[in-house]
Every structure is written in structure tokens, then in C-alpha cells.
Amino acid sequence: MAAVARSARLAHRLAALSRPAVGRAVASSVAQRTAFSVSAGRMKSEVIKETEVPVTVYSPDAKGVASSNSADHFSIPVKPAATSAPEAAAAEEDAFTPLQEKVYRQMPRTMQKMSIMGKVVIVTGGARGLGNHMARACAEAGAKAIAIFDANQELGDESAAELHQKTRLPVSFFKVDVRDGNAINAAVQNVVDLYGAPDVLVNSAGIADSNIKAETYDPAMFRRLIDINLNGSFLMAQAVGRAMMAAGKPGSIILVASMSGSIVNYPQEQSCYNASKAGVIQLGKSLAAEWAKYNIRVNCISPGYMDTALNRVPALDAQKKIWKSLTPQGRLGAVDDLNGLCVFLASDASGFMTGSNVIIDGGYTLY
Ligand SMILES: NC(=O)c1ccc[n+]([C@@H]2O[C@H](COP(=O)([O-])OP(=O)(O)OC[C@H]3O[C@@H](n4cnc5c(N)ncnc54)[C@H](O)[C@@H]3O)[C@@H](O)[C@H]2O)c1
Structure with a gap:
């Protein structure tokens, strides 16, 4: 009897939920979903804009005894929101300083482990894009020292020169095609x-072909x-692993x-790229x-768009709009969004990590 009553109550609730009600958005697609908050109305009338924030800090006295009399009261100023200055931001982004030995020695042990102090790093595809930014992050x-391997002579040379000039680190460029085992060795x-x-x-180093249907894919392009x-990943890993x-x-x-x-990307067909990365x-x-x-240790970084x-x-361009709409963070990754993960994986802080594939995609693969 109790079970029947329970299922009747459940059916009643489900029926009520499925009826369109005033104030409830009936979403038939992601785009039609309406944000819904029970507290938004009340919160609106309570927004306070402080010019300074009062702070109270309780610390134990000299004998280590807790006391409410020893509270320290002070205020911290609140700066108005910074107005955007794209040029300044870009200049800041472009400036990078290598970690100095003196600073390293003063860092706590955990932060030292997260650095790659004294390591020799080879970055393929480092002439531009994600590889170039990961090379900078390693610097x-x-x-x-950093060695950039790339098939693009001009860009590779430029990037290595720039990295050296900005960091004064030893940097070299090797014009290497990752398909060429002898050149790699x-x-x-x-x-x-x-x-x-x-x-x-x-x-x-890598390339992408997309919007090519499998039934018309030129086998030579596929290869x-x-x-x-x-094969390039294998040849590089083999040569460096041997060294x-x-x-x-x-x-x-x-x-x-x-x-x-x-995953299989949407909406573009790109069977070969997907297979290569798998x-x-x-x-x-x-x-x-x-x-x-x-x-x-060998780990993979798997970026989203x-x-x-x-x-x-x-x-x-049109597909990018779809990609963004399918990404919870609503954006493509920035060119330096892999930097932190790259340094972490390169560092001793990830010493127990091997065989991992870390997806870094703004949430794309959650849906
Ligand atoms: N951009 C993305 O949305 C995205 C997403 C997921 C994964 N990836 C992967 O990240 C890596 C870097 O992508 P990116 O966006 O920086 O690309 P990119 O085209 O900006 O840079 C790739 C670099 O690799 C070099 N390269 C290409 N073929 C080479 C070869 N045969 N030998 C040596 N060097 C070669 C190019 O000269 C270039 O400097 C690629 O493996 C790519 O598949 C990119």
C-alpha cells in the first residue's frame, strides 16, 4: 500500500513539474534556458558598494592564548574596477622574466618543486602557437636552456631569437620536421x-585537417x-627518451x-585528426x-578549442560560434592557457603522474 501511495505522489509531482507554470522557463533547447534565481530580487536591493572594507583579525597573545580583547581592527581601501587598457594588458602579457636562482632559493619547497629550475627543455612546434607559449612558460x-624544434625556419629562428633576447637564457632553434627520424636524432x-x-x-608540433568527409578523404592526406x-610524436619521444x-x-x-x-568534434568532420590524437x-x-x-614519465595534454x-x-568562423556555444566557459582557450599545466607536468611536482591524459577544454567535454 505504502509503495502505491509513494508512486502516486511521485506521479503527481512529475505531472506538476511538466505543466508550464508562470515564472518557470520551459526549455526546449540550451539556447532557450532562462536563468532562474530565488534570491536575485532580494539581493538587488542590498547591493553595497564599499569604498573601504573593515577587517578584524584575531590573533593569540604572546603566550599563545586566544583573546577577543586582542583583536586588531583596520580597513582596507577598495579600488574602483580597473578600466580596460588593452595595450597595457597586451604589453604585460608579452613581458616575461625567467626565474632567478636567488628567487628560487627563497621559495617554499612546494613552489620550488613546481618550478623546472635547471632543466633542459626541448619544445617541438615551438615556433608559434601553443608550443611557443609553453616554451616561454618553461623559460x-x-x-x-630551451631548444625549439620546428619545420618553419623563419618563424622558428625569430621565436628563438626573441626568447633569448627576452630571457637571456641559452635558446636554440633546430629546423626539424618531426617526420624525419635522422634529423631528429x-x-x-x-x-x-x-x-x-x-x-x-x-x-x-602538429597539424589539423577538418571539414573533410571520410568518404572523400584523400588517403595521401590522411597518411x-x-x-x-x-609518427612524429613517436619519433620525438623515442629520440629524447633514448637520450x-x-x-x-x-x-x-x-x-x-x-x-x-x-571525443568526436561537432559539427566538422575530421576523422583523421581525431584518430591521430587518439x-x-x-x-x-x-x-x-x-x-x-x-x-x-609520459603524459598527454589534451586541449579543447x-x-x-x-x-x-x-x-x-561560423563553426567557432558553435564551438563556443558548446563550451561551458563560452570561449576558446587562450594561447597561453596550457602553460601552467605544461610547467606542472614538466616539474617534479607531478613526479607520481605518468600515463595521464589531462583534458583542458573550458568544460567542452562535460556535455
Ligand atoms: N589550436 C587548437 O585548438 C588545438 C586543440 C587541440 C590540440 N591542438 C594541438 O596543439 C598542438 C599545437 O597547435 P597550435 O594551435 O599551436 O598550432 P600552430 O599551427 O599554431 O603551431 C604548430 C607548430 O607546429 C609546427 N609544425 C607543423 N608540422 C610540423 C612538422 N612536420 N615538423 C615540425 N614542426 C611542425 C608548425 O610550423 C607550427 O610552428 C598541435 O599538436 C595541435 O594538434 C591544438
Whole structure:
């Protein structure tokens, strides 16, 4: 009897919920959803704009005894919201200072572990985009030297020169195509000769083809993309992994995959890119398992849609609106949004992390 009554009550509640009611938005799609708050009306009339914030701090007395008489009262000024100054913001963004040894020594142990003080870092695809910004972040976070590997001679040279000028760190550029195993081996050996064995590889070189239907995909294009994104990741990891093993050095290999390795993007067809990145993720896991015995960690960063040259093509403008609408944060990732994760994975702070694939996508894959 009780069960019947319970199900009757539930049916009644569901029926009430499904009836359109005044003040309740009936959402048939994400776009039609209306924000709903029970406290918004009351809160509106209570908005207070302080010019200073009163603060009370209770501290124990000299004998360590808690006392309400020893409270310290003071006010902190409230600055009006800063007016936007895009040029100033851009200049600030562009300025970067490498971590100095003196500052490093004063840092708490946890922060020291999160730096990459004294490490030799190779970044592929470092001539521009995400790779370039991760190279800068590594320089800021204490790298001893940075080697940029990229197929683009002009941009690569420019980026290396800029990074060196801004940081005064040893920076080198190697014109290397990640499909070219012999060139990679020669370049990695040269990095060893110049700076010592690499501690970190960030493999960001990659290309994307999209809006190509599988039924008309040119097999030669398909092979080329797999060759760069997947085989290139393998060749780079193999060469750098060998150099780490030869030096008996622990190392961190970071492969830039994509959320496309775990989901199928919408609305564009891009089977080859998605397959290549799924391959990179599985390659990363396999290498992590094999090379743990050498103290070499291998992890993947899987970005969502990022605002880089790769996506800054007029043909993608309409789709970008859809991508943003499907991303809870409502934006594409900024070109430096991978920096923190990259430094963390490169650092000893992530020492127990290997074989992970970290998705960093503004929430895209939540839906
Ligand atoms: N931008 C995004 O939305 C996005 C999203 C997910 C994953 N990714 C991945 O992030 C990585 C970087 O993307 P990005 O947006 O900075 O791209 P980007 O085109 O701005 O930069 C890629 C860099 O890789 C270099 N490169 C390309 N092919 C190469 C090759 N064969 N050998 C050596 N260097 C080569 C290019 O010269 C370029 O400097 C790629 O692997 C990409 O698949 C990007």
C-alpha cells in the first residue's frame, strides 16, 4: 500500500513539474534556458558598494592564548574596477622574466618543486602557437636552456631569437620536421652536446585537417597527417627518451594530443585528426608503462578549442560560434592557457603522474 501511495505522489509531482507554470522557463533547447534565481530580487536591493572594507583579525597573545580583547581592527581601501587598457594588458602579457636562482632559493619547497629550475627543455612546434607559449612558460619557470624544434625556419629562428633576447637564457632553434627520424636524432644529440641531456620534451608540433568527409578523404592526406601527429610524436619521444636513458636521467615527456582523441568534434568532420590524437594518447600511455622503469614519465595534454593560428581561418568562423556555444566557459582557450599545466607536468611536482591524459577544454567535454 505504502509503495502505491509513494508512486502516486511521485506521479503527481512529475505531472506538476511538466505543466508550464508562470515564472518557470520551459526549455526546449540550451539556447532557450532562462536563468532562474530565488534570491536575485532580494539581493538587488542590498547591493553595497564599499569604498573601504573593515577587517578584524584575531590573533593569540604572546603566550599563545586566544583573546577577543586582542583583536586588531583596520580597513582596507577598495579600488574602483580597473578600466580596460588593452595595450597595457597586451604589453604585460608579452613581458616575461625567467626565474632567478636567488628567487628560487627563497621559495617554499612546494613552489620550488613546481618550478623546472635547471632543466633542459626541448619544445617541438615551438615556433608559434601553443608550443611557443609553453616554451616561454618553461623559460619563466626556471629552465636552464630551451631548444625549439620546428619545420618553419623563419618563424622558428625569430621565436628563438626573441626568447633569448627576452630571457637571456641559452635558446636554440633546430629546423626539424618531426617526420624525419635522422634529423631528429642529430638535433637531439646536438642538444645533449650543447646543454646536457634533455630533462623535458614538450611535443606540440602538429597539424589539423577538418571539414573533410571520410568518404572523400584523400588517403595521401590522411597518411600525411598521421605521419606528423602520431609518427612524429613517436619519433620525438623515442629520440629524447633514448637520450634520457643514456644519461641515466629522470625525464618528463609531454605529448600534446587533443580532446579530439577522446571525443568526436561537432559539427566538422575530421576523422583523421581525431584518430591521430587518439593514437597519441594511447602512445603516451604505452610509453609511460614501458619507461617508468627508467624514471621517464609520459603524459598527454589534451586541449579543447584554442584560439591559435590553427583555428584562425575565415572558413572556421561560423563553426567557432558553435564551438563556443558548446563550451561551458563560452570561449576558446587562450594561447597561453596550457602553460601552467605544461610547467606542472614538466616539474617534479607531478613526479607520481605518468600515463595521464589531462583534458583542458573550458568544460567542452562535460556535455
Ligand atoms: N589550436 C587548437 O585548438 C588545438 C586543440 C587541440 C590540440 N591542438 C594541438 O596543439 C598542438 C599545437 O597547435 P597550435 O594551435 O599551436 O598550432 P600552430 O599551427 O599554431 O603551431 C604548430 C607548430 O607546429 C609546427 N609544425 C607543423 N608540422 C610540423 C612538422 N612536420 N615538423 C615540425 N614542426 C611542425 C608548425 O610550423 C607550427 O610552428 C598541435 O599538436 C595541435 O594538434 C591544438
